[in-house]
Amino acid sequence: MYIWQSDNWPKFSWDHQHLTPLLTRAHHEQGRLFGKMEALGFELRNEAWLRSLTEEVVKSSEIEGEILDTDMVRSSIARRLGMNIAGLIPADRNVEGVVEMTLDATRNYAAPLTKTRLLAWHAALFPGGRSGLHMVLPGQWRTDAQDPMQVVSGPLGRQRVHFEAPPADRLETEIEGFLSWFNAATTADPLLRAAMAHLWFVTIHPFEDGNGRIARAVTEMALAQGEQTSQRAYSMSAQIRKERKDYYELLERTQKSSLDITPWLEWFLACLARSLDEAQTRLDTALAKARFWERFGKEALNERQIKVLQRVMREDWQGMVSSSKWAKIAACSQDTAGRDIKDLLQRGALIQNAGGGRSTTYSVNLPGPP
Numbered sequence: 001m002y003i004w005q006s007d008n009w010p011k012f013s014w015d016h017q018h019l020t021p022l023l024t025r026a027h028h029e030q031g032r033l034f035g036k037m038e039a040l041g042f043e044l045r046n047e048a049w050l051r052s053l054t055e056e057v058v059k060s061s062e063i064e065g066e067i068l069d070t071d072m073v074r075s076s077i078a079r080r081l082g083m084n085i086a087g088l089i090p091a092d093r094n095v096e097g098v099v100e101m102t103l104d105a106t107r108n109y110a111a112p113l114t115k116t117r118l119l120a121w122h123a124a125l126f127p128g129g130r131s132g133l134h135m136v137l138p139g140q141w142r143t144d145a146q147d148p149m150q151v152v153s154g155p156l157g158r159q160r161v162h163f164e165a166p167p168a169d170r171l172e173t174e175i176e177g178f179l180s181w182f183n184a185a186t187t188a189d190p191l192l193r194a195a196m197a198h199l200w201f202v203t204i205h206p207f208e209d210g211n212g213r214i215a216r217a218v219t220e221m222a223l224a225q226g227e228q229t230s231q232r233a234y235s236m237s238a239q240i241r242k243e244r245k246d247y248y249e250l251l252e253r254t255q256k257s258s259l260d261i262t263p264w265l266e267w268f269l270a271c272l273a274r275s276l277d278e279a280q281t282r283l284d285t286a287l288a289k290a291r292f293w294e295r296f297g298k299e300a301l302n303e304r305q306i307k308v309l310q311r312v313m314r315e316d317w318q319g320m321v322s323s324s325k326w327a328k329i330a331a332c333s334q335d336t337a338g339r340d341i342k343d344l345l346q347r348g349a350l351i352q353n354a355g356g357g358r359s360t361t362y363s364v365n366l367p368g369p370p
Contacts, residue, residue: 003255004166004203010177012196014262022269026191029276036283037233044286046083052232052279053077057102060216060237063244068095097124105217106232109224112183115175121214122207131209142208144168149205162252165205174204190226195268197222203255234279239271288366289313296349304330305340313364320353320361
């Protein structure tokens with residue numbers, strides 16, 4: 001029996017005592033992250049916001065097997081937020097649609113969640129009326145033509161049914177119940193509420209396709225409501241993507257179990273805490289880079305040194321820097337690269353890593369916590 005077939009659906013229950021330590025930890029990590037965001041300057045705070053939103057859009061789609069162009073996503077978000085960043089590129093309508101949904105969920109978190117809004121999100125996800133090779137009815141609930149609506153995997157003829165959703169003739173009642181609960185004033189813990197919203201919506205499964213991405217948008221909206229801010233400093237979907245196997249297994253077990261959803265809430269809170277930890281590590285690095293440039297930005301570095309330092313301090317840089325890599329990035333001779341590096345070693349901007357000779361490498365000497 002599926003969870004929605006229970007006589008008491010959707011009256012969830014859970015073990016408060018068991019979840020209290022997880023809730024305490026997650027709220028503590030939230031507070032630490034907000035504190036670090038406040039310590040960032042305006043530009044760094046906006047960059048963190050842009051990065052987390054970009055990750056949310058890209059990774060939520062990636063969970064479902066759809067790969068979006070990260071630069072397109074970043075450019076679309078930056079334009080919509082009015083951020084003046086370099087290298088903006090045009091985005092296709094599929095990227096624009098998922099960005100539109102995500103920003104509506106997080107920026108307009110205080111507005112009620114309505115049927116019209118959910119249908120608009122779905123239409124934005126499928127602007128061409130297609131999901132891969134399949135036709136989709138954008139902006140419409142699934143119909144009885146798709147009944148039974150099943151989540152399956154495996155080759156044709158040997159498919160495994162992971163979940164079967166409520167029949168289409170129940171959708172109006174199910175959606176009305178969900179929206180009534182979501183929009184009601186509540187004293188429930190906002191993190192538990194976000195976890196329940198995710199499970200509840202994806203269990204109703206109101207659309208032919210796109211239910212997972214919309215469920216995660218609803219989750220982001222619930223988290224923003226709890227935090228009372230639209231500025232995202234972390235991406236829950238990025239962490240779910242890392243733990244996708246556990247995510248799907250927990251959903252399946254929960255949807256085939258009782259209305260006691262303690263295991264789902266436990267996993268959700270732990271996943272959220274790990275997402276917050278990851279975000280804090282990134283903010284610590286961003287703060288260290290800001291302090292680095294506060295110091296060395298006042299010194300007379302040459303254009304080559306500035307160019308290479310900026311390149312190796314980017315998030316997508318991999319490995320250490322060597323004199324040959326320096327020469328390649330700066331488009332200069334090996335001797336010139338050696339002089340640039342020696343100068344920065346003397347200033348304390350670079351440190352030499354273990355090893356020597358031709359394999360000598362260097363790292364940027366980022367300052368520790370203040």
